[in-house]
Amino acid sequence: MTILCIVDVAEGRERPASRELLGAARQLKGALGCQVLALVPASGDFAHLGAWGADAVHTLPALDGAFSSDASAAVLAQAVETLGGDLVLFSAGARARELAPRLAARLGRPLLGECTQLDATSGLVATRPIFAGKVLVKAPVALPAILTLRPKLFPALEDGFAVASQSLALSQGEMKAVVTELLAAAGGKLDLSEADIIVSGGRGVGGPEGFAPLESLATQLGAAVGASRAAVDAGWRPHSQQVGQTGKVVNPTLYIACGISGAIQHLAGMKNSRYIVAINKDPEAPIFKVADYGIVGDLFEVVPALAAALA
């Protein structure tokens, strides 16, 4: 039995979330009695993934070059058939959204998206939030299956050794959809899903220029900037920064909500943050019910004061 972790590569290196996949697989390994393989959809030396939990690493030089979701899925399906892969793991992100459904349909396997917890004590059970986290499902997983795992929830641990990295000789067929251009440099602004700290603003920020103190605090803390739906719908921030039921669901270590009242749709996107800080003028704002630490006050006074206190 084999767990196959599909590694997400950006600029020649694995994304941190891919190390979490290996960490998750390693935790299942004993209970399921299986080997853990890392499959890298690119060429390169990824032997170091052994240290993160892979028993062997396979690369796919055929997938270098322009990305095509249909052609890549066809190659991945061949790789799964060649290597085995009773359980295929992706980290939930932009690539997985393209590839995991195609692979599942191609192989005729069930797909469980955005899992937040895996347990193999009696059979494999995947926990998934549904209705944007208002309910959790513990779903028994009938293998073979394909799962995508949410970033930042599974432990990545570098405590092993490099292993053999070999390339799989598969070739890519016809490409239908092709990525022709990357419009903003990857590795630029920190993505919300990968951020340890998020400083988020809502209606109380008052306008696009009101985000300046939040940006400044975020830069100081190495944090990403998020926004509530109110701030995005008002056109103050791009949708890529929206946290909530129709935005991103995030799990940072620290979520600092500034001028956000805490509507149910917003809470659905951030209430699994390890620590929540709320700064809001309205002492009755629902966000204070979930905030580990709240300050009732004007964010334009509190945020700079917090920045100064943390400097």
Add this chain to the structure above:
Amino acid sequence: MRIVVCMKRVPDTESVIRIAPDGGAVDTADLNYIINPYDEYAIEAALQMKDADDSVQVLLLTVGESAAESTIRKGLAMGADEAVLLQVPKDLSDPLGTARLLAEWLKANPADLVLAGKQGVDFDHGAVPGMVAELLGWAGASSVCALACEASHATVEREVEGGRERVRLPLPCVISADKGLNEPRYASLKGIMGAKKKPLAVVDCAAQSGALGSLEAPPARPAGRVVGQGAAAATELARLLKEEARVL
């Protein structure tokens, strides 16, 4: 051009979701249903193409219970021409089962372009559009925030970690919509009246989803705690973050 928009009904995002007594399903008794918010972007994209070119036909395609009909009428009221309900005894919760029904219908009733929301805000797998594309052997792009469609191909943009990518894909293809693609229109009174008379065909399907698993409420967070008032409390907050939470 013939555009099929896959849409579904979901509980209003304001809804409090209750678990049925057996713990294996959601209690749907008091739920108010809306068009899945992401599907509204897909419908709007199709209608904008129809606005620009009279020859564009827009068909709404739903897999769901008979009760889905009232939600489908809301989509027709926005301006779609006709609809088909692939009627199942109970709303499906598994993406592959849903995708197979959609793909089977699309094989028999070809379209130039299939649009859908990037995910249902109920079961949140975000998988059906990509599965439909694969089952049909078509190109696809998920979570698009910009779309330009020509006679033989489409160009889309999608958000990726740290940026946006542009994808070119040949028609026919399946494209799933993210927020930011457009601003969905409200149905006009004329649209609402007209929707009642638009064709809505019902096709009986026997498909059923397997058990979801066991449902539970997410763990409650400890009760919130207010550290203090105004800027003066910032020092104490900084101390708590460093010394108690140890996150900074």
